[in-house]
Amino acid sequence: MAHVPRPRTRQLAMYQRAIRTLPGGTDSNFRAWGEDTVYIDRGKGGRIWDLDGNESIDLRMGYGPAILGHADPRVDGYVLERMQRGVSFSLTSEDEVAAAELVCELTFCDMARLTVSGTEATMHAIRVARGFTGRDRIVKFEGQYHGVHDYALISVLPADVSELGDRSEPVRLAWGRGIPAAIQETVVPAVYNDLDGLRRIFEREGEHIAAVLIEPILGNAQGILPQPGFLEGVRAITREFGALLIFDEVKTGFRAATGGAAELFGITPDLATYAKAMGNGYPAAAFGGRRDIMEMLPAKVSHGGTYAGNRVAAAAATQVLSILRDTDALETVRRNGLRVQAGLSEVITRRGLPHVFTGIPAMFGVMFAEQLPPDYRGWADTDHDLYDAVATGMIARGAMPEPDSREPWFMCEAHAEGDLIDRVVSIFAESLDAALEARAQA
Ligand SMILES: Cc1ncc(COP(=O)(O)O)c(C=O)c1O
Numbered sequence: 001m002a003h004v005p006r007p008r009t010r011q012l013a014m015y016q017r018a019i020r021t022l023p024g025g026t027d028s029n030f031r032a033w034g035e036d037t038v039y040i041d042r043g044k045g046g047r048i049w050d051l052d053g054n055e056s057i058d059l060r061m062g063y064g065p066a067i068l069g070h071a072d073p074r075v076d077g078y079v080l081e082r083m084q085r086g087v088s089f090s091l092t093s094e095d096e097v098a099a100a101e102l103v104c105e106l107t108f109c110d111m112a113r114l115t116v117s118g119t120e121a122t123m124h125a126i127r128v129a130r131g132f133t134g135r136d137r138i139v140k141f142e143g144q145y146h147g148v149h150d151y152a153l154i155s156v157l158p159a160d161v162s163e164l165g166d167r168s169e170p171v172r173l174a175w176g177r178g179i180p181a182a183i184q185e186t187v188v189p190a191v192y193n194d195l196d197g198l199r200r201i202f203e204r205e206g207e208h209i210a211a212v213l214i215e216p217i218l219g220n221a222q223g224i225l226p227q228p229g230f231l232e233g234v235r236a237i238t239r240e241f242g243a244l245l246i247f248d249e250v251k252t253g254f255r256a257a258t259g260g261a262a263e264l265f266g267i268t269p270d271l272a273t274y275a276k277a278m279g280n281g282y283p284a285a286a287f288g289g290r291r292d293i294m295e296m297l298p299a300k301v302s303h304g305g306t307y308a309g310n311r312v313a314a315a316a317a318t319q320v321l322s323i324l325r326d327t328d329a330l331e332t333v334r335r336n337g338l339r340v341q342a343g344l345s346e347v348i349t350r351r352g353l354p355h356v357f358t359g360i361p362a363m364f365g366v367m368f369a370e371q372l373p374p375d376y377r378g379w380a381d382t383d384h385d386l387y388d389a390v391a392t393g394m395i396a397r398g399a400m401p402e403p404d405s406r407e408p409w410f411m412c413e414a415h416a417e418g419d420l421i422d423r424v425v426s427i428f429a430e431s432l433d434a435a436l437e438a439r440a441q442a
Pocket of ligand 1: 063116117118119120122145146147148215219220248249250251275276
């Protein structure tokens, strides 16, 4: 069937208007896709509509937050009711106490503080770890993104992995200009799933390392999974050298399981950060952990925020976390992911191509490769050009994953509705055929 391009007139006009005031025409570098930048009108459940009225099945879900689905009436109705009492007092409401209680009930945390973004959550967790240990350096893993503050914007997602240097001696690769050299030196890059490398780092400079900051699943590199024993090893090494273990659960929290990746893998970190699924799209985030560490606040470590715990976010978090605790929403999300994977697997196998799924059904990637890569460097060996062509083709046909293979597909509860999953699979099949045909003709 010939593919008919969908209209983009209004979005192109909006792009021309937006680039006059917003650099790149957007508020985030991650959504600056040039003339392909998507301008959104609305979303409902697992679907979104752009400014030209084109409908797409959403597989980005806002980079993960909309775990239940867009504009969920259970959440929005509750938030609306609470926000009519006023939203921002810089005084503490019951909503934020209730949200923090739920974070602690569902996770390993004894105490938590709310923030407005995942960036803030990781920034503050790092500071608390430094305050607690009296040490400055932070180990982070290549291919992991922990937000836009300066403290971990090192060796994130270079397209050319040779820039990361020798794997036995990874270099510090700052992402963009403007990150002070002195701060860069506090970040120690490590290779994911490489315990020997991590041990070498600790043997070399362990007395300076405050914490290992890790996304338990490499969520920003297609959801590459920890190999058996890796997280256990990281836990043991941090304990041995008196450093803290911080799980960045901004993507995995309240998605991988109600208790996040910590629960899924049965590893208890010292601190963790949450955002995304916690608010179903409202800007709710948190950091929390062991009581003796969190009690560095308020006397010994700085943390604040005019909007920290604001009523809109706190009410959203209270409602979303209650839903995740009291219903089988996360099981539905998981089943949705399994159904999509089964459909994709059949399509790809029929065309005789190697493929593997990364991540977990709620947040997965599909790689055209024989084997799962263990780390970000391994992503470069997969046929990601084919993936990118398929993803771009899907967007043009009405299902929207990120047009970059490194970002996983995010499933939501509402993807179970109607024929959304079947449509995703058939759009994938058409897009794969088109990409293979274009490759054959090139
Ligand atoms: C693992 C991880 N940590 C932190 C962040 C930053 O969160 P935010 O965009 O809310 O600042 C992200 C965002 O994608 C993330 O994926």
